[in-house]
Amino acid sequence: MTREEIIDRVNGFLVEEFEVDADAIKPEANLKETLKLDSLDYVDLVVEIESNFGFKVKPEDFQTIHTFQDFYEYIIAKVKGPVETK
């Protein structure tokens, strides 16, 4: 998967499962505020990441994720196999 493919997939499940407006997703925007996440939503975020990328997020990892860009970078770094860049 390329970076772009990973980002597209993340945005895809956020729009589909968390019902966020696609236009509201901007790399510098705050993830928690934009998605209006509460403590229960983080559980479902873990489920979606596992379902889409096959790895389990540790709850404490979310503490360093603030923006969508942080979220993308975290997942890109975790995805197994070499990440191609264009």
Added chain:
Amino acid sequence: MNRVVITGIGIYSCIGRNLEEVRNSLYEGKSGIGLDPVRKEWGFRSALTGVVNKPDLKELLTRRQRVGLSEQGEYAYMATLEALKVAGLDEDFLAKEEVGIIYGNDSSAKPSIEAFEQLRIKKDTTLIGSGSIFQSMNSTVTMNLSTIFKLKGINFTVSAACASGSHAIGLGYMMIKSGMQELIICGGAQEINYHSMGSFDGLSTFSVREQEPERASRPFDKNRDGLIPSGGGATVIIESYESAVRRGANILGEIIGYGFSSNGDHISAPNVAGPTKSLEMALRQAGIRANDVQYINAHATSTIAGDLSEGKAIFNVFGDSRPLISSTKSMTGHEMWMAGASEIVYSMLMMENGFVAPNINLENPEEELLGLNFAYNVVEKDINVFLSNSFGFGGTNSSLIVRKV
């Protein structure tokens, strides 16, 4: 003691998704029974079931509100939306006033089974997701609806097998009568998925008349061969007479009697003494005589033993006055935890529209019950007082009496 009136009703069932559809089905004697073929793949004796379409809630509720809502919770939500509208209760009222909820529900099997299946595969509890716990508890309906509608009064679930919905209304009635609450959303909900029905199917209690689903539920008929599981959601909004008058609400009826009893006998086999006691208590509570009741919505589920013993109990108490009797389960199948509430809604629709719905498929009544006045076809009749029976496993019995105001 306060008078307790009904100001809102709502329904989502296999014979209609709203009051208008259901009223028409009741009048026309339309069956909501069909087949769920997957049940045969899973080794069920019977694929017969009430057919209830899943509501689309995406436009009505947020993701967080939907995630914890079980299947029967969705049905209950639809019924409650309609009942609130009928009662003239808006978000503003619910936010400011003390409104309670007491709903009947006695299982939520599917989410528990799916959670375990996920755990078996993933070996990680977090991956079950956040909604499962709120879907799988027996109180799933009340915990979700109280949150969605921001209710601030009494809030609990009644689990009393197939009398759950009736007891929920009965307990709400007692709370309002005593002055502890002014307005309560009561009702009953029932999941319909095959996950929840296997163990019941295993008791050989379900009809296997699969070649003609619409003729399979035939309460009181000699050729009945069992019940058909069904489900949905039914809401009955009750409040003190003073509250209804103060709000200028349209009063649809008044609950005047709640009788109950426990058979103290077999866990699943019915008897005659228990229901007789419940009927007599309801009449006593209502302060009326047997011949004041013009219609009885029977519990009769189309099982061999149950219909006969209920018929005998009705004969014991109403043998001389001979009110019209029908079991709407002939059309809906057995809505179990929901039935006690849905059958109040069905009977309210009959009272409002001046008819008694037919006991469809009743061609040859049991000889011992020939003295009862069955509604074989729809009967045009003004009803002023009706009684609704609900009985359940463990010998729990409930009878409610409602009159026109």
